Amino acid sequence: xxxxxxxxxxxxxxxxxxxxxxxxxxxxxxxxxxxxxxxxxxxxxxxxxxxxxxxxxxxxxxxxxxxxxxxxxxxxxxxxxxxxxxxxxxxxxxxxxxxxxxxxxxxxxxxxxxxxxxxxxxxxxxxxxxxxxxxxxxxxxxxxxxxxxxxxxxxxxxxxxxxxxxx
Numbered sequence: 001x002x003x004x005x006x007x008x009x010x011x012x013x014x015x016x017x018x019x020x021x022x023x024x025x026x027x028x029x030x031x032x033x034x035x036x037x038x039x040x041x042x043x044x045x046x047x048x049x050x051x052x053x054x055x056x057x058x059x060x061x062x063x064x065x066x067x068x069x070x071x072x073x074x075x076x077x078x079x080x081x082x083x084x085x086x087x088x089x090x091x092x093x094x095x096x097x098x099x100x101x102x103x104x105x106x107x108x109x110x111x112x113x114x115x116x117x118x119x120x121x122x123x124x125x126x127x128x129x130x131x132x133x134x135x136x137x138x139x140x141x142x143x144x145x146x147x148x149x150x151x152x153x154x155x156x157x158x159x160x161x162x163x164x165x166x167x
Contacts, residue, residue: 012077012086019078028074032067055158062154069147076144079137087126088141094119095149103153 015027043050053059077085094116100106127138 009086012082015074015077016082019074024074024078025071028071031074032070053162055161058154058158062151062158065147065151065154069144069151072140072144072147076137076140080135080141084126084138085141088123088138088145091119091123091142092145092148094123095146096152099149099153100156104156 011031015024018027080088097112097116101108101112123142127134127142
């Protein structure tokens with residue numbers, strides 16, 4: 001987890017640094033291309049049959065959420081100070097919990113609602129600690145956090161019927 005966090009922070013800093021020369025969507029495309037290139041040996045090892053599914057529409061929708069969210073996330077990183085983007089990144093979990101309660105009818109205890117209320121209060125404090133005007137970049141950051149939340153909810157729904165094959 002530590003290595004993953006360090007790599008993510010390094011990636012975000014690199015995006016922030018080069019986004020004034022290269023459009024964030026191009027940076028995202030390069031990142032995804034490298035990831036695909038690195039995954040090919042894994043799929044050669046386990047076989048591409050592991051990708052077979054009867055719920056292709058759900059996987060396409062999940063992939064579209066992750067793609068649109070990722071592209072918008074890279075764009076948001078280029079517009080908003082890195083510390084604020086990083087802090088607001090944690091709001092994706094709040095949207096996921098709220099979505100699970102509303103759409104998946106998960107049981108919600110008082111503790112969960114309290115965590116949501118305090119979490120969203122923290123988001124409001126980060127966004128607007130005084131009387132700042134909320135910028136397009138901040139709105140974009142919050143919008144991008146909805147996409148991984150939807151993707152996580154779709155993953156939970158898909159995991160009920162999809163086969164799991166470990167490497």
